[in-house]
Amino acid sequence: MDKYNNKETVRYSSFFSTFFDITKEGKKFLSYRSKRWILIIGIHLFFFLSFYIDLQLLEGSLSGSRFLGFHMIDPFISIQMFVATYHVPINMIIGITTIIIVYLLVGGRSYCAWVCPYGLLSEIGEKWHNTLVSKNIIKNRKFDERVRHIFWFIFLLLSFSSGYLVFETFNVVSILSRAIIYGWSVAIIWVVVVFLMEVFFSRRAWCKYICPVGTTYSYISKGSALKIQWNDNCDHCMVCHDVCFESHVLELTKAKYDTQREKNGIKTQYVTGIDCSLCGRCIDVCHEDALKFDFRLKGLI
Ligand code: SF4
Numbered sequence: 001m002d003k004y005n006n007k008e009t010v011r012y013s014s015f016f017s018t019f020f021d022i023t024k025e026g027k028k029f030l031s032y033r034s035k036r037w038i039l040i041i042g043i044h045l046f047f048f049l050s051f052y053i054d055l056q057l058l059e060g061s062l063s064g065s066r067f068l069g070f071h072m073i074d075p076f077i078s079i080q081m082f083v084a085t086y087h088v089p090i091n092m093i094i095g096i097t098t099i100i101i102v103y104l105l106v107g108g109r110s111y112c113a114w115v116c117p118y119g120l121l122s123e124i125g126e127k128w129h130n131t132l133v134s135k136n137i138i139k140n141r142k143f144d145e146r147v148r149h150i151f152w153f154i155f156l157l158l159s160f161s162s163g164y165l166v167f168e169t170f171n172v173v174s175i176l177s178r179a180i181i182y183g184w185s186v187a188i189i190w191v192v193v194v195f196l197m198e199v200f201f202s203r204r205a206w207c208k209y210i211c212p213v214g215t216t217y218s219y220i221s222k223g224s225a226l227k228i229q230w231n232d233n234c235d236h237c238m239v240c241h242d243v244c245f246e247s248h249v250l251e252l253t254k255a256k257y258d259t260q261r262e263k264n265g266i267k268t269q270y271v272t273g274i275d276c277s278l279c280g281r282c283i284d285v286c287h288e289d290a291l292k293f294d295f296r297l298k299g300l301i
């Protein structure tokens with residue numbers, strides 16, 4: 001993408017162009033989107049190699065894994081397990097503690113953008129969806145994103161009342177992760193159904209309105225050290241809003257807050273919304289370099 005010379009909106013950028021950015025001097029470098037894709041593919045390659053050639057580096061799947069001997073367990077699976085059985089084994093407590101510490105450092109919902117394999121599929125679906133919308137072939141349906149919290153509660157209630165991890169039957173993240181590592185099963189049909197819903201019905205609908213895995217990580221986001229930082233170079237062009245599927249978290253980029261900021265001498269602000277997945281798409285497209293990653297604990301290092 002040549003963000004300094006073009007407005008890199010979803011509509012006017014080709015999908016493949018978004019894997020590279022171009023500096024003001026004309027040099028190409030990998031965008032955050034590329035870095036995320038490399039990490040997600042790398043994680044699953046390690047899972048795959050651990051299973052097939054016993055590499056023992058990263059074993060298991062995203063539901064529960066062991067990285068260099070450290071246990072890691074998906075927090076939502078752990079909560080479901082607890083409400084379904086009233087029992088949490090010691091390995092699970094170690095696993096969930098490790099995960100919470102890691103994500104408090106690197107941003108809770110960064111899991112969605114930097115780890116989840118369905119996220120990759122969903123980004124392709126998002127591009128197709130936006131293309132169909134821009135050609136007036138379909139409409140984008142928007143809902144209140146807070147509905148995710150209701151789904152989160154309903155899935156826990158189902159586990160509590162049935163004694164089973166009900167959501168795991170529908171969990172596209174686990175289904176896809178297991179399919180990549182251990183091979184396809186008929187459950188992959190559900191992933192295709194969800195993908196098609198995102199392409200034809202509503203942009204990133206699963207991630208935005210349903211997935212309780214992402215919702216759990218967003219709760220960890222609240223106290224996380226890594227955030228997107230905005231600065232007053234911003235010219236309020238709204239390109240970042242266009243590429244962000246959770247654009248409500250970028251409210252602070254609007255011009256209407258400038259008077260108040262100027263009055264209080266505020267030059268930088270953090271994106272604090274818990275729905276931000278730290279995907280870096282907004283940084284990739286911001287032609288004023290008004291957004292960047294900032295580690296809030298850097299003063300302590
Ligand atoms: S942060 Fe950057 S992309 Fe977003 S409105 Fe401001 S100048 Fe535009």
Ligand code: SF4
Binds near residue numbers: 244247271276278281
């Ligand atoms: S604010 Fe930026 S980093 Fe956060 S979800 Fe939106 S595009 Fe991604």
